Amino acid sequence: MKRLVDYDPLTRITTWFDYYPESDMTVVSREQDVEAILETNKALANNTDYTRIGFRNNWWHYATIPNILIEKWKNEEGINVFDKNDSKRVFKKLNQPEYKFLKVTDKVHL
Numbered sequence: 001m002k003r004l005v006d007y008d009p010l011t012r013i014t015t016w017f018d019y020y021p022e023s024d025m026t027v028v029s030r031e032q033d034v035e036a037i038l039e040t041n042k043a044l045a046n047n048t049d050y051t052r053i054g055f056r057n058n059w060w061h062y063a064t065i066p067n068i069l070i071e072k073w074k075n076e077e078g079i080n081v082f083d084k085n086d087s088k089r090v091f092k093k094l095n096q097p098e099y100k101f102l103k104v105t106d107k108v109h110l
Helices: 037-045 049-054 069-075 082-092 097-102
Strands: 003-008 013-020 026-030
Touching: 026 069, 037 097, 082 097
Parallel strands: none
Antiparallel strands: 003 013, 013 026
16 A cells, blocks of 8 residues: 655655555555646746846756656666766757656757
């Protein structure tokens, strides 16, 4: 039976615990409500001035990646979004069509 272990209202990440006695297997899983993040990303991506203003002020907000996806990329592919040595891998991932919803710009960083 799946049991709630934790819910973080700040990140909206829920942690679950499940035990399967027939296989003596324990599963800890995490999920995140990312709707607000994705809606904000979409609104910013549709605001053509947002990127231009950022460039003018020497910054560029390229994407917002939900924490749960940061964890998934690290655990499954070894991509650490916080390591500048992994930045090429991160941008390559973000530029893939299936992750365009994470970007807040229509520009491409290589």
